[in-house]
Amino acid sequence: MKAAIRYLLRNQRRSILALAAVIVPVFLLVLMFGMIGGMERDMFLDTIRFETGHLQIRRASERPPGAALPLIRDPAPLIALVGATAGIEWYTVRLDIPALAASADRSVGVLVQGVDPERITRISPLYRMVEQGRYLAADDSGVVIGVQLLKTLGLAEGEGLILLGAPPDVGRGVARRRSWGVFKPVDPELGRAIVHVDLAVAQRLVRAPGAITSIVAQVGGVDGPWDAPKIDRVVAQLAERMPDGYQVMGWEELAPEFASFMRIIRPITIGFMIVFFLLGGFVVLNILYLSVLDRTRELGVIAALGASRTRVMSIVLNEALLIASVGAVFGALSGWGLVELIERLGGIPMPEQYEVMQALMGMEPLIRLRVTGAEVALSALVMIVIAVLSAWYPAFMAGRLEPVEAMRHA
Known part of the structure; x- marks a missing residue:
């Protein structure tokens, strides 16, 4: 690890480029998680407040x-049933x-x-x-x-x-x-x-x-669609005790268009996440590969002094791990900090040309963000794994260097 740190400090320009290749995808991904989470929360709250509630009881x-x-x-027996439901x-x-x-x-x-x-x-x-x-x-x-x-x-x-x-x-x-x-x-x-x-x-x-x-009810502890299992449990309890001729409907059944939107937005997010990580991993691979080419003589000397192939490979992998860890943590924390700052400021006003589109979706003309610690940690962890995996090929090339031929390299 010390050798990796020395090289990174000695080649600051290349190190900065590699860090940027890790920081930017993680930072953007956290912001994207924040925007999607904020949009999901706002649309969910607007839907349940104006129309559906978390659940409704109706006549079948x-x-x-x-x-x-x-x-x-x-409605008196049904009201009593709802009031007695945990x-x-x-x-x-x-x-x-x-x-x-x-x-x-x-x-x-x-x-x-x-x-x-x-x-x-x-x-x-x-x-x-x-x-x-x-x-x-x-x-x-x-x-x-x-x-x-x-x-x-x-x-x-x-x-x-x-x-x-x-x-x-x-x-x-x-x-x-x-x-x-x-x-x-x-x-x-x-x-x-x-x-x-x-x-x-x-x-x-x-x-x-x-x-x-209808009887319109709200379940405690629900902040967004990610808390839907809490609603489902209460709906199941009510359904078991519901008199004949009546039905209990959850928010997904009451607002099927919104539920469908929720089902497609996460796969889209995963698609963007894959693109961001692949781009970041490709840049890290390219930078480390060029690093190995530039240090062919140096790595050959290290091998000639008795270092094993595994030791030579570990130098490159440690560089990748160090760059990925520092960059991913910095990018994730920077993105998280910006999300929290925007939320404390009450959101970002939308440009005037987008206000009509927001209104048609029943939303305020504000960009509101919401990201969880798990999403921040996932963004950083996956980027670290991708960067280290991307470094395997340059590390493998470094481990295959023959000391004599490598030391002849100018």
Whole structure:
């Protein structure tokens, strides 16, 4: 190892190039892990907060996609079951109604969500997006709509908003509301499609006091899709105790598009990781091979003094191990430090031209990062292994040098 250190210090330019070949792939890979982890977390949280929760209990039914959910007219036993299930941190009830929202001369299809205002604010960020008026209070008779829906209907202050609900298993209900709060979501489609009203108002709209369509629950200790096994365990517990005619659905079943995205993003990450490591390994191999060519005479002298082939090979391998270890650790810690710094600063604002794309994905126009210690360690460890493996060929060439011929090399 001492001989390897002496050579690296003597040939600083080549050593720096080799270090850079290790540092850059590891640094970039940690950043990529951070970007993908942050994107996964943000998309997961946006999905569960606005729509699905971690799991839902619904009435079992065969219905086409987009059809109205059947009513649960007596939810008390199900609520008691959820409340007694270990692992559930929070739950609420919701009544989702496909409806027609109308002003004096315009109408548009919406999804009216009857919610418990005091409980829904624990998870849904929608109340923080209200820009005009206010969000719902307990037993509120008002309505909360998106700014996009407000513009579509051309509603003016004081003008009535008519909600016409027609679920398939109840009679048609009509509600007229003159007071509303207006929210501005990141996703414009959400602002055009979602209307929040108090649960009692929604129940009057379907003429079914006490009815709901789903119980929405959140499992404790879940920060992102990587914690999905915790959700799966609670779903399995509930499924075993679920009465006939009802079903419990996990987040993957409730948001299949997002679940599919999660299944393809990790293989893509692994593909990039392989490319980064192969490039780094190729550069290390090239630099060490040139190093062996430059030191043919020196290595021949070492062999002539009695060093075995294994000893000569170990000199080259030790150089590779030293370069790889220092470079991988430095690159991994630098990447990790940058990820943590960006998170503490609240993320990086996206360029203006990308804001629309982020909005269409339902995400804030910020680059948020999240990386685990395991991902950082994996990035460094794999790079060290790749670099040392890449050094085997130059080391093998060095071990095969004949002392007499090597010492003739100029």
